[in-house]
Amino acid sequence: MKIFNLTRHIITLLAFVIFGLNANAQTKGDIEAVRISPANENTRVVLDVSKETSFSYFRLRSPERLVVDLKNTNRDFSFDNIDNQSSLIKRIRHSTPKSKSDLRMVIELTKAVEPGVFSLNPTSDFGHRVVIDLKDPNPRPVATNTAAPKRDKDIVIVIDAGHGGADPGSIGPKGTYEKNITLSISKMLEKRINEEPGLRAVMTRSGDYYISPNDRPDVATKENADLLVSIHADAFSTPQPRGGSVWVLSKGRADTELGRLLERTERDSQLLGSAADVIGDRDTERYFAETIFNMSMDLSRASSYDISNKVIKEMKKVTKMHKRSPQSASFAVLTAPETPSILVEVGFISNPQEEKNLNWRAYRQQLADSLFRSIKLYFRNTPPDGTLWAQERDNEPRKHKVKSGESLSLLAQRYNVELDRLKEANKLDGDLVRIGQVLIIPAY
Template identity: 60%
Template sequence: MWRGFLLGLIFWVIPTALQAAQNTIQTVRVSQEAGQTRLVFDLRSAPEFTYFSLTNPNRLVIDLANTSDAASLSSQDELGSLVRRIRYSTPKNSQSARLVIDLARKAEPTLFPITPSGGFGHRLVVDLADSDASPASVLIDSTNNQRDKDILIAIDAGHGGNDPGSVGPAGTYEKNITLSIAKKLEAIVNAEPGMRAIPIRTGDYYIYPTKRPEIARRNKADLLVSIHADAFTTPQPRGGSVWVLSMGRADTELGRWMEKTERHSELLGGAAEVITDKTSERYLAETILGLSMDHSMASSYDLSEKVIEEMKQVTRMHKRRPQSASLAVLTSPDIPSILVEVGFISNPQEEKNLNWAEYRQRLAQSMFDAIKAYFSQVPPDGTLWASWKEKNRTHKVRSGESLSLLAQRYNVKVASIKEANNLSTDVVRIGQLLTIPST
């Protein structure tokens, strides 16, 4: 009798234990950004998965080992134009689940698990790069069809999604502060004739730091501004700072702290793709890439100094000179890039300031004023601002200069200079400010 009871108990316990150990899908979340759709599957435990793609029709198939297929796959988020449906299909075995993501067109998948953090448990993230994605529509200059007429400013709101960034003493998330300032800066940039903003993150979702400069490059940005709120292990530090890329170790203790908390990447970023395996081509590409990086870093430093000058009218600066660190978001070799820390969210007073909308507006305005001053001096060739500068060149007459000499120097006619300045004679005086017309 007891033997029969024990056997029955074993047969009941074993399947019950197996069922209890089985993983389950709890929720499905969907978000979109330019050219990419992200699906996040919240799971009870760490996922074990394999996947493959199929065509005719296009779909992504994911096999989850030891996972139940009883949970709903519906999402409260919009699926967007790329994903048609998320459904189950016949699994490999009774202990696994097979997910099928029906696609409207071909997409390049990237899948990775995330361990519990930021109030979320285990997750499986599926990023789908849309094959039909194209950069934002541009206005082409008829005299130079190689680029946009507008100066394009990529604005990156740090952190996002399951990564809240630093958290203030009162519970303020850095990701919310950075997104708010980024949207305010975006509005100011878009209101300026001849400029247009490219938002890197438009909502509460996560983008890998190495992907952010890639998005800026894909949209042909002239500048990348990444916005963050600083933090430290103690509440005392306060004030803003501006960071540029360091090719070596960070030059301050705070910089080394930041490097530890940011995801590292290769310094050449996505542009390393231009380096081939052929020896001669590789050396040439490395040389060109090095020159481009030098120019980008010099431009970033010049802009950083202007940002600091403007920001110190709004807030105390923790550092009054640009700081250097090896941060992944700054690694684009062909786009000047800066990271702006708007203050220490770990400082109670600065956390309070950053929660004030008017204060965030003033910070955004200070960044824009610096950007405008920078590009007024060095507008990219082919832009509307470059044509304005060309049309409004001025020259202060020095000793020994004449109209004919200036005409030769600027490659314009003497008559054109006289007409632009309403001159009736060829005589000019020392210190006279002349408008030099475009050629």
């Protein structure tokens, strides 16, 4: 009898344990907060959820809607008071799900979009998140003036601090956020640039807020910038990798962006400026646009590569370089069509020693200084026409170092100056010059 009673108690206890496990497994998740972050023609919607959840989504037309189903999620969250400044979203509301245990969210849209939905696992104080990216496939074409834009006397450098806001970027083993490191170095670089006469810095973000990677190059286009520098910190699944690297836009991504520019030209001839008025037919217009854009993007990529080499040369005085030559990749932030653009990885935040270094203010300043030196060196050698630095270069007397086979009369002809003016500028009595002699070339 005692054995029978003991067995009954054990069975009862197991039943309670199994019931408890099942009940725990069926516990529903909650939506704790919803944030809408518009950025020009793109919008990110972030759902903070209390537990990891699976989801599915689909689109509906006439009117345009995006329907997101969250599995095993309570439906008591109200979407009525969400701050919505997005031009793509009318409102967010509930709808009836297929299963009573699920939540169905409907995003009513103002136009057709390209949606992407993904989840993020907890990182430090960030919990589970479901992220919805809405991208306008047909943004309004940027109106351009048919007259040539007035050149800024300053050389304009756009500094892009990677990540920000709800996007912390990579997180180091001690909890360091990439977004904070990149913003600190960016502000240091901004200060150095703005202290240099003839240079001007523009930040894509000056605080801790989110900007879509697709919108960051728009800042460079709007400012008619001469360079975009995007600052990041690398990470890997193991702690061993370390060192910096510099990246430029891959040829494949450049060709993709060229295609998008041409599609925009098909819709709006303003991108060709006054040239569109003298082109007789659409086929010729497209051929002309393709030629111009190709040349512009090739020149931009070549300049990006040259600047990258100078950055690497300066950075390796401060830190080990993970890559000793410029690398290419399909980064959205590098896609400004006429602006040389580089992405600088200042080190691996996943490496404990480099995380420690990046948390040291003096080390971040050294990195910012190395970036400044490379930028200054590049633009001192090749200042854009119409800038203060170009004027200073043009006002300096031209010089020529005599090589074997060169004569004074040959140099006068080459530089289109009178022989007597060339002699006078160099205080020469005769026509003889020696190899290695440095001659001043007069302006006229």
